[in-house]
Amino acid sequence: MNDYSPLLETLRQIVGSDNLLRSGDLSAWELDWRRRQRGKALAVVRPANTEEVAAVVRACAAAQVGVVPQGGNTGMVLGSIPDGSGTQIVLSLQRMNRVRVLDAANRTITLDAGCVLQSVQEICADAGFLFPLRMASEGSCTIGGNLGTNAGGTQVVRYGNARELCLGLEVVTPQGAIWDGLTGLRKDNTGYDLRHLLIGSEGTLGVITAAVMKLYPLPRVQLTAFAAVPSLEAAIDLLGLAHEQLDSGLSGFEIMGHFALSLVGRHFPHLRLPLQESKTPYNVLIEYSSQDTEADVHARFESLMTFAMERGYVNDAIVAKSSTQARQLWHVRESIPLAQAQEGLNIKHDIALAASRIAAFVQQTDALLAQAYPGVRLVNYGHLGDGNLHYNVQAPENCDAATFLQENESAVHDLVYGQVARHQGSISAEHGIGSLKRDVLVQYKPPQALAMMRAIKHALDPLNTMNPGRVIQITNNN
Amino acid sequence: MNDYSPLLETLRQIVGSDNLLRSGDLSAWELDWRRRQRGKALAVVRPANTEEVAAVVRACAAAQVGVVPQGGNTGMVLGSIPDGSGTQIVLSLQRMNRVRVLDAANRTITLDAGCVLQSVQEICADAGFLFPLRMASEGSCTIGGNLGTNAGGTQVVRYGNARELCLGLEVVTPQGAIWDGLTGLRKDNTGYDLRHLLIGSEGTLGVITAAVMKLYPLPRVQLTAFAAVPSLEAAIDLLGLAHEQLDSGLSGFEIMGHFALSLVGRHFPHLRLPLQESKTPYNVLIEYSSQDTEADVHARFESLMTFAMERGYVNDAIVAKSSTQARQLWHVRESIPLAQAQEGLNIKHDIALAASRIAAFVQQTDALLAQAYPGVRLVNYGHLGDGNLHYNVQAPENCDAATFLQENESAVHDLVYGQVARHQGSISAEHGIGSLKRDVLVQYKPPQALAMMRAIKHALDPLNTMNPGRVIQITNNN
Numbered sequence: 001m002n003d004y005s006p007l008l009e010t011l012r013q014i015v016g017s018d019n020l021l022r023s024g025d026l027s028a029w030e031l032d033w034r035r036r037q038r039g040k041a042l043a044v045v046r047p048a049n050t051e052e053v054a055a056v057v058r059a060c061a062a063a064q065v066g067v068v069p070q071g072g073n074t075g076m077v078l079g080s081i082p083d084g085s086g087t088q089i090v091l092s093l094q095r096m097n098r099v100r101v102l103d104a105a106n107r108t109i110t111l112d113a114g115c116v117l118q119s120v121q122e123i124c125a126d127a128g129f130l131f132p133l134r135m136a137s138e139g140s141c142t143i144g145g146n147l148g149t150n151a152g153g154t155q156v157v158r159y160g161n162a163r164e165l166c167l168g169l170e171v172v173t174p175q176g177a178i179w180d181g182l183t184g185l186r187k188d189n190t191g192y193d194l195r196h197l198l199i200g201s202e203g204t205l206g207v208i209t210a211a212v213m214k215l216y217p218l219p220r221v222q223l224t225a226f227a228a229v230p231s232l233e234a235a236i237d238l239l240g241l242a243h244e245q246l247d248s249g250l251s252g253f254e255i256m257g258h259f260a261l262s263l264v265g266r267h268f269p270h271l272r273l274p275l276q277e278s279k280t281p282y283n284v285l286i287e288y289s290s291q292d293t294e295a296d297v298h299a300r301f302e303s304l305m306t307f308a309m310e311r312g313y314v315n316d317a318i319v320a321k322s323s324t325q326a327r328q329l330w331h332v333r334e335s336i337p338l339a340q341a342q343e344g345l346n347i348k349h350d351i352a353l354a355a356s357r358i359a360a361f362v363q364q365t366d367a368l369l370a371q372a373y374p375g376v377r378l379v380n381y382g383h384l385g386d387g388n389l390h391y392n393v394q395a396p397e398n399c400d401a402a403t404f405l406q407e408n409e410s411a412v413h414d415l416v417y418g419q420v421a422r423h424q425g426s427i428s429a430e431h432g433i434g435s436l437k438r439d440v441l442v443q444y445k446p447p448q449a450l451a452m453m454r455a456i457k458h459a460l461d462p463l464n465t466m467n468p469g470r471v472i473q474i475t476n477n478n
Numbered sequence: 479m480n481d482y483s484p485l486l487e488t489l490r491q492i493v494g495s496d497n498l499l500r501s502g503d504l505s506a507w508e509l510d511w512r513r514r515q516r517g518k519a520l521a522v523v524r525p526a527n528t529e530e531v532a533a534v535v536r537a538c539a540a541a542q543v544g545v546v547p548q549g550g551n552t553g554m555v556l557g558s559i560p561d562g563s564g565t566q567i568v569l570s571l572q573r574m575n576r577v578r579v580l581d582a583a584n585r586t587i588t589l590d591a592g593c594v595l596q597s598v599q600e601i602c603a604d605a606g607f608l609f610p611l612r613m614a615s616e617g618s619c620t621i622g623g624n625l626g627t628n629a630g631g632t633q634v635v636r637y638g639n640a641r642e643l644c645l646g647l648e649v650v651t652p653q654g655a656i657w658d659g660l661t662g663l664r665k666d667n668t669g670y671d672l673r674h675l676l677i678g679s680e681g682t683l684g685v686i687t688a689a690v691m692k693l694y695p696l697p698r699v700q701l702t703a704f705a706a707v708p709s710l711e712a713a714i715d716l717l718g719l720a721h722e723q724l725d726s727g728l729s730g731f732e733i734m735g736h737f738a739l740s741l742v743g744r745h746f747p748h749l750r751l752p753l754q755e756s757k758t759p760y761n762v763l764i765e766y767s768s769q770d771t772e773a774d775v776h777a778r779f780e781s782l783m784t785f786a787m788e789r790g791y792v793n794d795a796i797v798a799k800s801s802t803q804a805r806q807l808w809h810v811r812e813s814i815p816l817a818q819a820q821e822g823l824n825i826k827h828d829i830a831l832a833a834s835r836i837a838a839f840v841q842q843t844d845a846l847l848a849q850a851y852p853g854v855r856l857v858n859y860g861h862l863g864d865g866n867l868h869y870n871v872q873a874p875e876n877c878d879a880a881t882f883l884q885e886n887e888s889a890v891h892d893l894v895y896g897q898v899a900r901h902q903g904s905i906s907a908e909h910g911i912g913s914l915k916r917d918v919l920v921q922y923k924p925p926q927a928l929a930m931m932r933a934i935k936h937a938l939d940p941l942n943t944m945n946p947g948r949v950i951q952i953t954n955n956n
Binding site: 103104106107108149150152156161163164173177178179180181183184185186187188189190191192193194196197199201205217236240243244245246247248290291292296300352353354355356357383386387388424425426427428429430431432433437441444445446448449450451452453455456457458459460471472 | 581582583584585586627628630634639641642651655656657658659661662663664665666667668669670671672674675677678679683694695697714718721722723724725726727768769770774778830831832833834835861864865866902903904905906907908909910911915919922923924926927928929930931933934935936937938949950
């Protein structure tokens with residue numbers, strides 16, 4: 001049994017007693033966001049600045065103790081809680097929440113990693129800019145976590161993932177050195193793109209301590225609409241048409257299966273579900289953002305819808321008449337995961353497919369699941385504009401959900417991921433790998449890619465102390 | 479002295495005698511684009527497909543012979559020609575020029591690496607799509623080279639660099655394995671982003687053999703304008719205003735210094751230079767692309783210009799009245815490098831700065847150069863929308879340019895790059911490092927970043943056979 005007292009004493013000297021937590025209720029740091037797993041930390045360490053992060057990482061490397069970087073702890077894949085051994089440090093970035101610089105001329109903002117997403121959105125809006133990363137957990141998640149996991153959300157069709165919004169990083173390396181890459185440049189071809197390597201590496205190659213992020217003009221007009229579509233094929237056709245006619249004005253394109261929406265109706269009866277009389281298998285939510293006049297925007301959208309109806313892509317549509325009504329439409333979409341949780345446990349898949357493959361994938365997979373699990377219910381919704389479906393499997397109506405999951409979760413994953421692989425899709429579109437999908441990844445990622453990942457992890461973190469066991473497993477050579 | 483006959487015989491068996499070139503005029507592969515350096519190849523190898531590339535790379539790895547991947551050989555930094563030793567293989571991808579798939583629903587095109595950029599633009603336009611990568615060398619450069627160097631060009635302000643246009647790669651690893659990452663997904667958070675690591679690595683981590691690239695709708699209306707601005711500060715203000723009012727409609731924003739334009743007038747007197755009566759220190763070329771009507775686009779642009787003139791950002795402006803006139807305006811801009819070459823040898827810098835730093839950088843650096851080299855002439859132009867200046871130094875008028883370069887090139891580089899570093903800029907915005915800037919890079923890149931680059935290079939290419947000596951120097955451990 002290791003004696004951790006010298007390390008703990010060193011950490012106490014670095015961050016102070018108040019910021020080295022070992023007792024009391026540590027749920028906020030040890031329990032995962034979906035409350036499915038609880039880890040046990042050797043300590044929760046809360047540094048105040050980058051130098052303290054570097055000193056903590058150096059001390060842990062010297063003691064060969066694993067470091068689990070954590071932002072808002074809102075991850076979906078068990079990537080930000082410690083394992084159950086009580087031998088890993090949680091490195092919480094939450095105290096580092098300063099805006100360093102808002103550079104209006106460069107249209108960038110430089111942020112500490114622990115800044116909460118929603119507060120960043122608000123600060124930017126107050127300065128007259130849009131910060132376009134938007135997702136359900138925005139009240140808790142942090143910029144560092146967003147970048148560590150390359151978070152997605154609802155505006156990706158226009159602005160890209162967290163990755164595409166980032167122009168530079170400050171990183172503490174696994175050896176505890178500080179790399180300052182906070183340049184904010186839009187072009188920089190000076191060697192390997194370490195920024196993109198760190199983004200999405202889920203804390204396994206270093207700790208992101210700050211970032212330079214892009215800002216955009218606030219749209220003058222935003223139009224939000226619901227459209228009932230006769231099929232998934234029609235939704236894809238509508239997406240193509242919307243791209244062609246609205247180009248980058250298309251800022252949101254969400255799909256909601258009939259059953260997914262019906263759960264919202266069942267569990268949140270106070271919410272008004274639009275277009276329910278049309279009983280179409282799918283609805284889409286479209287958001288169109290523009291610098292044009294209100295009249296131009298409405299005219300262009302109406303022409304799009306008229307054309308789409310003539311072609312049979314759309315059966316019916318309503319356009320929000322106010323920003324309040326627009327928020328209500330988004331609220332219906334965003335209530336799906338909550339309604340689904342109310343309905344009971346379910347088997348989640350966060351998958352991505354090429355637009356040209358989606359309809360065939362869903363048709364085949366729906367059929368295979370119905371055949372294998374009679375009465376199974378499919379909650380299918382997500383960011384269709386990015387080819388990203390949350391394709392979730394709910395137990396049959398009169399079946400105990402917990403038992404169904406216990407007996408079938410693994411086989412259902414196999415069936416769905418096998419189909420994803422057949423259609424050259426991704427088994428994790430926006431949630432990442434963490435420890436939840438680490439072993440599944442090995443089955444579906446090409447072996448050449450896994451070999452490169454292992455070589456990189458080993459080269460940059462040879463002691464395997466940075467978020468060990470997440471994303472990719474390597475053996476310690478030391 | 480090594481005996482290369484067994485390797486050459488193996489390569490001949492892989493690609494056939496016709497595609498193993500050892501004699502005759504090999505200038506196309508051995509001489510660099512700017513005709514400043516000539517290498518000597520052990521052989522030029524021209525594989526027909528990915529399997530042949532992999533076999534060639536395996537054979538060279540086994541013989542520990544360096545492989546120099548090459549597309550159109552239009553690079554600016556001596557990254558795609560062999561060294562002078564006669565011991566490196568040029569691996570030309572030019573025969574691999576098939577379009578594999580154009581997926582209209584997914585808005586992607588999958589291309590062999592050797593496809594010539596201009597032919598890709600044309601194929602996409604014929605299919606009703608815009609492929610928005612555009613640069614001076616587009617008639618010769620290839621997609622593989624564009625990605626290997628993360629090429630930039632004139633549309634980056636709207637569509638990003640080559641990197642941002644790529645959704646997947648096929649790569650032959652330094653060991654000669656084939657990694658198929660041609661998924662075409664817009665979201666894929668399954669481990670480290672190997673795509674972004676390979677893009678911009680200039681062939682030092684593997685050979686890009688194919689890519690999936692994004693397509694965009696063809697703009698319905700394009701408006702091109704020249705504007706005379708009173709200062710660089712005013713140009714930056716105009717850029718900010720254009721972003722705010724046109725948002726992603728802003729598809730080009732180029733700056734041209736007075737002296738740069740005057741060289742066009744001197745060496746291409748048949749070209750009509752617009753706005754010359756205003757004698758302002760800078761002109762900008764603005765391109766605005768939209769799906770709106772011609773009338774809307776003109777109205778919005780006029781309102782932008784009126785506002786800009788009221789604020790003093792712009793002295794005078796003209797808008798092209800036809801696509802022919804628009805091409806003429808672009809032609810003036812694109813003639814600057816040619817006019818500069820006519821004027822004589824010059825010292826080139828391809829730099830990037832944050833928009834908020836550009837004016838101060840130029841003012842200070844102009845002054846320092848004028849002080850150190852009385853009569854020196856500054857050819858300053860480039861992609862201001864991306865903060866990318868081609869800040870070139872021309873010998874004083876009555877001075878022998880060759881002598882001036884011989885005596886001062888290195889000191890001028892030091893002065894300019896020192897200033898770039900002081901303003902946290904990049905010493906290579908879009909051209910890359912190659913062998914030309916490899917030793918300079920070591921002076922200006924943070925040591926932590928260099929250490930990570932070396933570790934990655936060593937991990938993925940331990941024999942150092944992939945484009946050895948370019949970008950980053952490592953020592954062979956074998």
